[in-house]
Amino acid sequence: MAQAQTVLVIDFGGQYNQLIARRVREHNVYCEVISYKTPISQIRAINPKGIIFTGGPKSVYLDDSPRMDKEIFELGVPILGICYGAQFLVYGLGGEIGAASAEAAAEFGRTDCEFDTTAPIFKGLKKKSVVWMSHNDYIKKLPDGFKAIAHSAKCPFGAIENSAKKFYGTQFHPEVNHTEQGFDMLGNFLFNVCGCKRDWTMESYAETATKQLREKIGDGKALLALSGGVDSSVACKLLANAIGSQLTCIFVDHGLMRKNEGDEVEAAFAGSGVNFVRVNAGERFLSKLKGVVEPEQKRKIIGEEFIRVFEQEAKKIGKVDYLVQGTIYPDVIESGLGDADVIKSHHNVGGLPAYVDFKEIVEPLRLLFKDEVRALGAALGLSDKLVWRQPFPGPGLAIRIIGEITPDKVKVLQDADAIFREEIANAKLDRDINQYFAVLTNMRSVGVMGDGRTYDYTLALRGVTTTDFMTADFSRIPYDVLEKVSNRIVNEVKHINRIVYDITSKPPATIEWE
Ligand code: XMP
Numbered sequence: 294m295a296q297a298q299t300v301l302v303i304d305f306g307g308q309y310n311q312l313i314a315r316r317v318r319e320h321n322v323y324c325e326v327i328s329y330k331t332p333i334s335q336i337r338a339i340n341p342k343g344i345i346f347t348g349g350p351k352s353v354y355l356d357d358s359p360r361m362d363k364e365i366f367e368l369g370v371p372i373l374g375i376c377y378g379a380q381f382l383v384y385g386l387g388g389e390i391g392a393a394s395a396e397a398a399a400e401f402g403r404t405d406c407e408f409d410t411t412a413p414i415f416k417g418l419k420k421k422s423v424v425w426m427s428h429n430d431y432i433k434k435l436p437d438g439f440k441a442i443a444h445s446a447k448c449p450f451g452a453i454e455n456s457a458k459k460f461y462g463t464q465f466h467p468e469v470n471h472t473e474q475g476f477d478m479l480g481n482f483l484f485n486v487c488g489c490k491r492d493w494t495m496e497s498y499a500e501t502a503t504k505q506l507r508e509k510i511g512d513g514k515a516l517l518a519l520s521g522g523v524d525s526s527v528a529c530k531l532l533a534n535a536i537g538s539q540l541t542c543i544f545v546d547h548g549l550m551r552k553n554e555g556d557e558v559e560a561a562f563a564g565s566g567v568n569f570v571r572v573n574a575g576e577r578f579l580s581k582l583k584g585v586v587e588p589e590q591k592r593k594i595i596g597e598e599f600i601r602v603f604e605q606e607a608k609k610i611g612k613v614d615y616l617v618q619g620t621i622y623p624d625v626i627e628s629g630l631g632d633a634d635v636i637k638s639h640h641n642v643g644g645l646p647a648y649v650d651f652k653e654i655v656e657p658l659r660l661l662f663k664d665e666v667r668a669l670g671a672a673l674g675l676s677d678k679l680v681w682r683q684p685f686p687g688p689g690l691a692i693r694i695i696g697e698i699t700p701d702k703v704k705v706l707q708d709a710d711a712i713f714r715e716e717i718a719n720a721k722l723d724r725d726i727n728q729y730f731a732v733l734t735n736m737r738s739v740g741v742m743g744d745g746r747t748y749d750y751t752l753a754l755r756g757v758t759t760t761d762f763m764t765a766d767f768s769r770i771p772y773d774v775l776e777k778v779s780n781r782i783v784n785e786v787k788h789i790n791r792i793v794y795d796i797t798s799k800p801p802a803t804i805e806w807e
Pocket of ligand 1: 592684685686687688728762763799802803804805806807
């Protein structure tokens, strides 16, 4: 979707590239991440308000280091180079870069820095604060027209400026939180240097996207696999507003959702003008899973069955023109630019069935970060429950019931998990803990209730804090909250007589138990 004003983040392979783009968008300015290999003609056609060069792992003098055509400096567009980006700016304009190993100017981590606050990017900031440095090479000699506007003890050119051309460079990383005034520096670049307006909001996105979807789809038919997760729910709401009954969403309820979740999804979408199909396939899934204890086998059976059910329903609808997918921007960046390592651990159940007959894929969220998807959901009036839904694995409770899955065990786990979630919400921890759930172990132990002996299941509670779900730390849930959860579960849920809290991080454990 074209946006009137765009800032381009040019990816030189640094670790924080997505973060830079997110920070720019947090200032309500639209930006896109593109590869340094993008032809200049394409950049010119976008007509950006500003350009940001990211960091990168290489030294500018290496033969295979990422470089752009020097024409990039002749577009008349303000540039901010960050770390490698600043070095590339200097190198490209005829300055000199030194290898820090030789002259001991490398800096890593928090560093005190002093700024020239008369420079537009430091306007209104404190003169001294901490910045995050992470560089081996350093700027040795500035190109003509540049001057230093920040320095640290080791680094005379902590930040540089060519005010006539509106070119800036920072040796540090303004996008990371460790750089105390970094967010404001980026804002100063966007507003004081590039003259951007704050016109990127999810309200305006909803309006423009709805219009564009209407134009694109016309009177065609669209199909969406709705899982009840944030992305597919928001995509559904957006499409529902745009094309109403031309959209059909199929929600395959595999009977392994959390307590009441299937009904919540139905309540949010049925009657909202779209054709909403809920397939209650719980029995079908459970019969396939009968006797299965091996986690990977559970996953495989559920994944396959999901596609079969979806396919059956899709066939009833006949030919559709568009298949809607909830792809979001991090997926696009990771798969599209090819300069960062791709690490993906799981596929969502309900990946593309090969046999659904459609003409084109529509991805209405492909430009949005997760927090923007949530904000869009809220702007479209989706309930907090759906907007703030924590990640839930495609195979659902099947991989939170250790060993064989039976309808009784599903019910026990649903009830226990609901109590845990309720108490976490009561303690107002639900937005701090990134994922939390109960696991029904396959272990039974002796207990005493009233005057009687019990021999029942052990339930495990899991809560983690994480940003990327690739690594995670166990959450320090206060003991009084855990105590309340434990008391309630053993009293209210039959067949659980012991509760443990999982205190392993990932690695070495994983977040899910299976
Ligand atoms: P692990 O257990 O690998 O989980 O540490 C990392 C994140 O992925 C989710 N997860 C899955 N998601 N299908 C999914 O769609 C799966 O098979 C699956 N297994 C784990 C998990 O909930 C956590 O957020």
